[in-house]
Amino acid sequence: MTVIIIAQKPDQEAWYRPIQALVPEIEILKWPDIGDPGAVDVAVVHKADPGILAQFPNLKALIGMWAGVEHILERPDLPDVPIARMVDPLIARDIGHYVVQHTLNYFRSMPLIQANQRAHLWQHIEPPPVNFTVGLMGLGAIGKAAADMLMNLGFTVRAWTRTARSSGGDIPIFCGHDRLEEFLAGTQVCVCTLPLTPETEAIINTTRLYQLPAGAYLVNAGRGGQVVEEDLLAALDAGHLAGAALDVFHEEPPGADSPFWDHPRVIMTPHNAADPRPDSVAPAVAYNIRRALAGQPMRNLVDRRRGY
């Protein structure tokens, strides 16, 4: 029974050490040392070049170190085995911070204040509105963490989800594509933390952007593929959207000629809303390694049909 960790150097050691420490009785190989590939039962994957996964004929399970799995699901070398994704409270907290920071930055008029500073202009800023609604697209572990923080800060929070869920606590939930328009119409800051699936691809397009009220703000901490970038630029330039904070893009890194770089109302961040930490994710990985080797179902299994 063998487990292999596939990550890129120099990160490989950082991922390996805390996991191996939690399962000392299990032999863990480090890519590219694959030993007897036929003996490898479980692959723990951070970054794997194309073709690598096909080298293990008897793989029983794959454990990913990422919250989003769309890149792995479209690989031609993906074996037909159960896949677990990472659901880590620290990832959820980090993205919650990202959402809170960019929501507050807009809510507290920082783009205007920073422009005033460049002009040496001291200008009274109207108090922020008392009732202000943040709409979350996606209410998984990540969206929920962001929602809790936002509600503690006094924001009104609503959520849109693709499928019905039993309870969102105090959060009004708008479910399915039929209710997206209604959700967007009452949303002042629209936050996307959705997984990328065929259903969510290009979901933020001209039609949807114009269903937001004029002056709304977009925060995308989901995936670049969810936003039609030319539609977003057009809505910004037409003045319909007040601005956007984007952590993810169609192409990463974005080309040097991407219009987002110099756009005065766009804040770009380098896909670092969350930073999974080896010591934080290790317990969940170790748990799933044990489950997989014992032939039991892993936690946080990916549903290939849904795409996450």
Next chain:
Amino acid sequence: MAVLLISNFHDPEIWLPAIGEHVPGIEFRFWPEIGDPADINVALAYDPPPGLLATLPNLKAIINLFAGVDSLLSDPDLPDVPIGRMVDSAMAHDMAQYALLHALKYFRQMPIVEEHQRTHTWEWLKAPKVEEHTVGVMGIGAMGRPVAEMLTTVGLEVRGWSGSARKIDGITCFHGEAGLRAFLGGTRILVVVLPKTDATIGIINADTLAMLPRGAYLINIGRGEQVVDEDLFAALDSGQITAATLDVFRTEPLPADNPYWDHPKVTITPHHSGTTRVATTSRVLAANIRRVLAGEAPLVPVDRTRGY
């Protein structure tokens, strides 16, 4: 019996009806149209001209329209009547939001990320650890305590310092001069929310800035006089302080030729961390008027010897 509003900030056409709605039957006057000075029992004051209050023979109490009473107490002819100050929970909430926004921006290395966007650089930054970025709140009284508490709701490490001993759940508290070095030594992001008193003027100086770990950040939402500006410039230039966000200044509006405006490591906001909202503030002012006219002490009474 009348209530006098003295302010260059509050528009009487907005404020007097808003307060009056909660205390029907009370006559309001707006400085300088005082009428018979003997009619005035209560003064609602913001930065009144020195000596003015001493001309009101039947004054029962003064309600300072903001949280900071330093300007009021500097009037050498201030009559010996109870003083209350406005501690508006909505204002404290706004200040807490402001502190959280700017602490998160520093915690998440936004100055570097913004610089990268300007230079079209895509560089993934390792996420800083919460435990290495303790936020130290200086001043944990009526205004500072909600600030410290809000910072903890998103999972940041928070410690507090105050002139006299205080205890807050979940926050390590330090006090007095003896506690200052230990407090600052473990503070990576310093938030100043102190009232302006003789003891706090100039408290952020070369000595105290040097007690912070190298590369610390400063956020000042207290009063401009608490910072020795030359010392802060020197600390920014030496790298002892990485960056500062300043909402308050010795002279406001900040003069157009002040060197803070163009300092690349300084963010300037126009004294808007705590904003005054008519709806909530007028209700508190009305309650104070009723108390004072009934012979009770005002809410949040000021201790002249402490200075707040």
